[in-house]
Amino acid sequence: MSAFELESVLSAAPGVRTAAALAVRDELGGEDDIKAVLAVAPEFDLTVFGDYCRSSLPRFAVPRFVEIVDESRIVRGPGTGAIQKHLLPQGVTGATIDLEVTLAIRQKGNQ
Numbered sequence: 001m002s003a004f005e006l007e008s009v010l011s012a013a014p015g016v017r018t019a020a021a022l023a024v025r026d027e028l029g030g031e032d033d034i035k036a037v038l039a040v041a042p043e044f045d046l047t048v049f050g051d052y053c054r055s056s057l058p059r060f061a062v063p064r065f066v067e068i069v070d071e072s073r074i075v076r077g078p079g080t081g082a083i084q085k086h087l088l089p090q091g092v093t094g095a096t097i098d099l100e101v102t103l104a105i106r107q108k109g110n111q
Helices: 003-011 046-056 099-109
Strands: 016-024 033-040 065-068
Touching: 003 016, 003 033, 003 046, 046 099
Parallel strands: 033 065
Antiparallel strands: 016 033
16 A cells, blocks of 8 residues: 555545655564554544544554644645654654553543
């Protein structure tokens, strides 16, 4: 699955206005994880997003990390309209949400 295809699926999630997919290097040398950088609408819900990703994407393409940014941070280049990923927050930052951990905690709390 290409980054363009992944970003198209992520952008179609409920409450998502724009999405970019970035690779996050695994510190232990395993497979890279995926970070979704999202510009969202007020009605965005992280649990709904996680469920949407799991039902719409192959397991290997489901983002592990999510970071929500202002839509102005997701800049498209002239000509191709490609997202300028080098301008986005790279790696895991203080604002990055570990989707696996967050959703597991929410599920446990609802039992």
